[in-house]
Amino acid sequence: MFKTPETLPEFIETMLRSCVEADRLFHENVNDRWLREAHTHTAVNGLIAAASLEAMREFAPSAGSDAAEWLEQILNAGDVAGPAYRLAKSLGHDPDQWIADFETRAAFRKANRAATAEAHAALRATLTTLADRWSRMADHEEKAIPLLDGPASVQVADVATQRVHTYRQAAADLQEVLTAGRIPHDLMTDAELERHGTPERES
Structure with missing residues (x-):
């Protein structure tokens, strides 16, 4: 069962565990291109998140605590896509294009299957x-x-x-x-x- 982390160290542990498990799932599904790709993304993202949060914990503990509180609220609300979309927009990215790219790949996967x-x-x-x-x-x-x-x-x-x-x-x-x-x-x-x-x- 997934338990929502509450503190920065718990988030770091969760991200590292996610990375390790995704890597194991990568090898378990090595012959399935699409699952392999998804688990690769999860492993990489988990490692980057854990390293970033650890740096925040060490050099900006107050900001890290605020980030942990914000993340806990998001996860408990059950809406990850919304905040991610809005954050991407605020940073000048184009999440709509990302979604369009994903839909193109999804259509290819469907045809391939x-x-x-x-x-x-x-x-x-x-x-x-x-x-x-x-x-x-x-x-x-x-x-x-x-x-x-x-x-x-x-x-x-x-x-x-x-x-x-x-x-x-x-x-x-x-x-x-x-x-x-x-x-x-x-x-x-x-x-x-x-x-x-x-x-x-x-x-």
């Missing part, structure tokens, strides 16, 4: 089709085994049985990718097994 979702849907459809195809091939091969005749029928049946097993395993592997969202252990390289563990190690 839509394209990614479409690509994922197409990939799932392809994998589903392949799994069904392997299953049908296994069924057809299996149905043909009892019909084999002649001197080599036993050997041919053994080969066909192995093919049936291979087809069914391929279908099962694809289904596991679709349902579990991960590569089956028997298809992983040694390096991947070392990183993700084995069924025996997980049990």
Whole structure:
């Protein structure tokens, strides 16, 4: 639970903690460009805020106490954007342009997510089709085994049985990718097994 800081040292501690946690979240979401970007901003801003507040605490303690009181009021009111907007305006910045820039990036993110979702849907459809195809091939091969005749029928049946097993395993592997969202252990390289563990190690 987030507790609103009340004193300057508490604000400094909170900002440093925010920085450390944002850095951890950056690594946790390293493959998600947008989350990674947001956590980077939070980490940098937390560090800058903590360093600035610490300098104020050391060199201008009275002003620091006033700043802490002002920040506490803002956070308790639940309106961070309003004061930030007004402060930016008073300092001669153009927060409206910042908002417009953000909306442009947001539209790009939305389009990017839509394209990614479409690509994922197409990939799932392809994998589903392949799994069904392997299953049908296994069924057809299996149905043909009892019909084999002649001197080599036993050997041919053994080969066909192995093919049936291979087809069914391929279908099962694809289904596991679709349902579990991960590569089956028997298809992983040694390096991947070392990183993700084995069924025996997980049990």
